[in-house]
Amino acid sequence: MHMIRLIIYKKFLCLLSNTKDMKDNTITALLGFFYIGVWVFITLGVLYCS
Structure with a gap:
């Protein structure tokens, strides 16, 4: 799980x-928030199951 x-x-x-190389920073920001959300979800899932 740690590797994920x-x-x-x-x-x-x-x-x-x-981000600096991309023209559309909005899409980059949304993807960033998505990755943070996935990371938080996995972390909470590990804490809840352990």
Whole structure:
């Protein structure tokens, strides 16, 4: 489960680093919030199940 969070975190960091190169920052921001939401959901799920 920890590896999944690392992968999502790395994708989010890549997304942030690519923001400057993208013309549509709104889509980038929405994707960023989506990744944060997934990360929070997984974290809460792990805490709830353990």
